[in-house]
C-alpha cells in the first residue's frame with residue numbers, strides 16, 4: 001500500500017480532473033480561437049474553467065488569466081506589475097521566505113534597477129504586518145507575500161499587511177502567491193486584499209501545466225511574453241485546454257468540501273503530532289496558526305535524504321523541503337531560525353484529504369524503524 005505524503009510538491013489528479021482531460025483530448029480538442037464548432041467547444045471548456053475559479057475566489061471570470069503554472073503566474077505578476085508601475089517607484093518589498101519563482105524573479109528585477117527590500121521574520125520566528133509596513137515608503141511600487149509557506153506551513157499575515165499598506169498608500173500593488181493556501185485556507189479575493197494572486201492547478205488535484213493569475217479589475221500588468229491575443233494578450237499562445245479544464249474541474253470539486261477536508265486533515269495532523277511526541281529525538285515545527293496541511297519535523301541525527309530513501313522502500317513518500325530545490329536546502333528553514341543540524345535532518349510531511357490514519361501510522365512506524373536501523377550522522 002502506498003503512503004503519499006508529499007502533497008505540497010504535487011497532488012494526485014482527482015477523478016473530475018482526469019475526466020476533463022479525457023473529454024478535451026477526445027472531443028473538445030479544437031483551438032479555442034477557431035470560429036467553427038470545434039473551436040467553440042474548446043472555448044466553452046475554457047469559459048467553464050474560468051467560471052469555476054472565479055466562483056471559488058469570489059471574483060469576476062474576466063479577472064482570471066490562465067498560465068502554465070504558478071511559476072509563470074509569479075513571473076507575470078511581478079515582472080508585469082513592475083513594468084507597469086515601476087517607472088517612478090523603484091522599490092519592491094517581499095518576504096524572505098518566498099518560493100524560488102518569486103525570489104529568482106526578484107533577483108532579475110534587481111538587475112533591472114529595482115531595489116528589493118527583503119523582510120525577515122521577527123524575533124519570535126513569525127511574520128508581522130508592522131515589519132512590512134515599516135519598509136513601505138513613497139518609492140514602493142509593489143509588495144509580495146505568500147499565503148502559506150510551502151516548507152513549514154507558516155501562515156503569513158497577508159490580509160493585515162495588505163490592509164495597512166493600502167491604507168497608508170493605495171498606489172502600492174499587492175501580490176500574493178496563494179499556491180499552498182488555495183482551497184485549504186478559506187479566503188476571497190476581497191478579504192485577502194491582493195491586487196494579484198498566483199495559483200497552481202497541480203497543487204489542488206488538477207494536472208501539472210496549468211495555473212492562474214487573478215488580476216483585480218483596473219490593475220495593470222504588462223505582458224512578459226509576446227504573440228497572439230489569447231488571455232487578453234497577457235499569456236499569448238494556444239491555450240492548453242485539457243489542463244485548464246482539469247484545473248477548473250478540480251476547483252469545482254474541491255471548493256464545496258474545503259471545510260470538511262480541512263477538518264479531516266487537522267485530525268490526521270493531530271494524530272501525527274501526538275505520536276511523534278512519544279518519540280525521542282524528533283523536533284516538531286508545529287507553528288501557531290500554521291496550515292494543517294504541512295508539517296515540518298527533524299529526525300535529529302539522521303540526514304534527510306537517507307531517511308527519505310529508507311521510507312521510500314516502505315512505499316512512504318515525502319520531501320525534505322521545497323520540491324524545486326531537489327533536496328538541497330532552499331535556505332527558508334534557516335531564515336525561520338532552524339539550526340544547521342535541524343535543517344540537515346528536516347522532513348516535510350504534506351497532507352491531503354485523500355490521506356488516512358493508515359498513512360500516518362505507517363509513517364510513524366517508518367520513522368521509528370529508521371531510528372533503529374540507520375546509522376546516526378554526526379552533523
Ligand code: PLP
Pocket residue numbers: 008009068069070071072099101146148149150177179180199200201202211323324
Ligand atoms: N509557489 C509556491 C508557494 C509553491 O509551493 C510552488 C510549487 O512548489 C510554486 C509557487 C510553483 O508552482 P508551479 O509548480 O505551478 O510552477
